[in-house]
Amino acid sequence: MKMIPSSGVFLFLSVDSPCSPSFSIVHFLASFSSQSRADILGIALAVTNILAGLVWLSIKPKILSPEILYGVECKQLSPQLSDFTASELLWVWNSLLEATCCKSLVVVYGNKCLLQIGVAAESRGDVVPVLVQKLSQGSLYKNAMKVGKQNYLANLSLYPGRVELSFLPSNTQSVILQPIGDMGIVIIGGDTVRGFTNLDQTWISSLADKLDATLSKTLM
Amino acid sequence: MVTMIAASLLHVLPSTKLLSRHFHTSSPPNTATIIPRRDISISVRPRADDTPLQSEQQKQMDLSVLRFTLGIPGLDESYLPRYLGIGFGSLILLNHFLDPSPPTPPQIISEVLGIFLAAFSVMLPFIGKFLKGTSLVDRSLLPEGNKQIFIMSENLSDILREDLAWESFIMLRNTNTMSVLISVQDVLCVRGYWNAPEDASKHVILDWFVRQIQRIGLSDLRNELYFPQSTDELWPILPRGTTTVLLQPISGISDQNYSETEKLNGFILLVSSASYAYSDKDREWTKAIARKFHVHFS
Numbered sequence: 001m002k003m004i005p006s007s008g009v010f011l012f013l014s015v016d017s018p019c020s021p022s023f024s025i026v027h028f029l030a031s032f033s034s035q036s037r038a039d040i041l042g043i044a045l046a047v048t049n050i051l052a053g054l055v056w057l058s059i060k061p062k063i064l065s066p067e068i069l070y071g072v073e074c075k076q077l078s079p080q081l082s083d084f085t086a087s088e089l090l091w092v093w094n095s096l097l098e099a100t101c102c103k104s105l106v107v108v109y110g111n112k113c114l115l116q117i118g119v120a121a122e123s124r125g126d127v128v129p130v131l132v133q134k135l136s137q138g139s140l141y142k143n144a145m146k147v148g149k150q151n152y153l154a155n156l157s158l159y160p161g162r163v164e165l166s167f168l169p170s171n172t173q174s175v176i177l178q179p180i181g182d183m184g185i186v187i188i189g190g191d192t193v194r195g196f197t198n199l200d201q202t203w204i205s206s207l208a209d210k211l212d213a214t215l216s217k218t219l220m
Numbered sequence: 221m222v223t224m225i226a227a228s229l230l231h232v233l234p235s236t237k238l239l240s241r242h243f244h245t246s247s248p249p250n251t252a253t254i255i256p257r258r259d260i261s262i263s264v265r266p267r268a269d270d271t272p273l274q275s276e277q278q279k280q281m282d283l284s285v286l287r288f289t290l291g292i293p294g295l296d297e298s299y300l301p302r303y304l305g306i307g308f309g310s311l312i313l314l315n316h317f318l319d320p321s322p323p324t325p326p327q328i329i330s331e332v333l334g335i336f337l338a339a340f341s342v343m344l345p346f347i348g349k350f351l352k353g354t355s356l357v358d359r360s361l362l363p364e365g366n367k368q369i370f371i372m373s374e375n376l377s378d379i380l381r382e383d384l385a386w387e388s389f390i391m392l393r394n395t396n397t398m399s400v401l402i403s404v405q406d407v408l409c410v411r412g413y414w415n416a417p418e419d420a421s422k423h424v425i426l427d428w429f430v431r432q433i434q435r436i437g438l439s440d441l442r443n444e445l446y447f448p449q450s451t452d453e454l455w456p457i458l459p460r461g462t463t464t465v466l467l468q469p470i471s472g473i474s475d476q477n478y479s480e481t482e483k484l485n486g487f488i489l490l491v492s493s494a495s496y497a498y499s500d501k502d503r504e505w506t507k508a509i510a511r512k513f514h515v516h517f518s
Contacts, residue, residue: 034319038330041308041315045337048308052301052344084379087515095508099501199394199501206390213382 011165025100066191069103071169074127078114084181085218092186092207099203101195102188104168106130109184109215118189119169128167138164144185150205151177154194165189176202180213262325298345300409303342312338342511362398363461363493366413373408384409387509396497396506397490399459404470404486406514412491415452415459432457439485441469448496464497466490470510484513 003110031099032040077086089107093115096102104118113130121128135141144151153175156162165175165187174190190196196204231328232453307422316323323331346459372384388400388411408426410416416425436455445467447454454464488510490498498506 034315035324035327035330037315038327038334041312042330042334042337045305045308045334045341048301048304048341049337049344052341052348053439056348064312082516091512092517095505099504099508152356160264193228199499199505202394203390203505206394209384213386 017181031107033135047051049109064193064195066101067171068171069119069169069189069191070122070171072122072125072127074116074120075119076113076116076127080112080113080219081114084219085214088211088214090117092211095115095207096188096204097215100188100194101174101190101198103191104189106167106173106187106188107180107184107211108132108135109180109211110219111136113127114215116167116183119125121167121169130167135164140164140177141185145182146168148182150179150201150208152201153177154196176204178208181216183212184215186211239497261416298348301341301344305338305344309335309338309342309415336502362413363459365414365460366399367418368413368516369416369425370411371409371425373406373426376407380407383512387512388412391488391490391506391509395490395502396464396492396494399462401429401457401491401493402486403439403489404484407486413459429457438487438489439465441467441487442471444503444507448498458491461493462491463495464492466492466498466503466506468503468506468510470513486513 039114077089081089088217093105093106096105097118102118104120105115106113107115109129111132113132113205116127116130138161140151141164153159153162156165156172162172162175165172168175168189170190172189173193174195176186176188176190176196178186178188180186186198186204188204243490298453312331316331346408368465370388372381384402384407388402388409391397391400392412397412399414400410401414402409408429410429412427417428432455436457445465449461450458450465451456452460454462454465458465466489468488468490470484470488490506492498
């Protein structure tokens, strides 16, 4: 007789019979009394319920607290923007600020930085500006523009490419890079790891479409 | 023999690696200090002292994470307790009826207990849907008796027309909404499935909505209204099959870019055929859309 563990239940294989090895589980169970079988099934059901409860606990995500970002508050709008376009951009910023964990926003369009607002990286007391040429040569920007879809870096500390976003606070927790059509990109910095939900991502994508329509009309 | 089997079943219990860093049983979320925003640039240098938080997290009970999977593609493991409950419950009944000898009282007690556990196992997937974080939204089909319409007031600027079209579109797309009504000053935009008058022209339908809004007094509301389990009998303007109603006034939304004196009369009305259709996040984004009208009318 062999004992082979399988998911915690030992199966006894009969190797003595001249026939091919067959499961003797029926004989195994028949050797018990009816009471014992009922007890075993009850234990199995109890274990099932306990394990289901443990699995439920395991799918509960840990609530992460937001970090205080190191940097300087800034609000830099391109002077070339019309009042309407500037209002539109500021509305996007306010929406992200109120509805998400966004603390930093950069809008680049047509090789120009149109908006840098929120908490920015600091260098000798001044805001670190967005160098569009340097940004556009980085892998994060290139990948986002090449794919044409949103790129969500849920835990920025894990990505070596974060050095390309030197204008964001050094302890920015999460970043979304959202292309604006073919001509620009929105970079959203958050203060919480995995702070942007699926719904936030959907809305950010919708906002980018709106910005694309607005900016292409007013700037192009 | 029974002891060996019980011990072997216990092997299925947490013997996997403890993932204590990522999961915990219960702890209130810690809130970070909020930096007050100012118009001038300020330097922010917080203390990076979070050792009390770390020690508190370490003291919390660690539970192992058990992700049991059969590895069968297409099989939803969340229904596994139901299958096991049905299987083991059937075996208990089989054991009871196929036993030649009459059951003893302890056996009956064990079998009754087993049947209760089996019934609970069968219900587990249903109970699991009400876990916090799981969406309670029932994405039911669109109710009958409504007509899909998309009408706007006339004599609107192109920018406003496009914005209303975009805003109504994304409310329908990004939320669990079947009907949208946006009213700002004298402008009206109605989109989605509504119980509007049959075979009526666009002007008649618009007039009908305007009269209904005036009769109910929706434009005078200043606070958000959210009815997660309502009916279409709440207001006559609502389409058939209404279950959730969210009304977000446009006036009274504070926006640091616009003065408090610039009050706009209007609202965004969202209707859904599902109950509890709008989460806190949905309502935050609806407020953001409502704020956009200050851009037009400022």
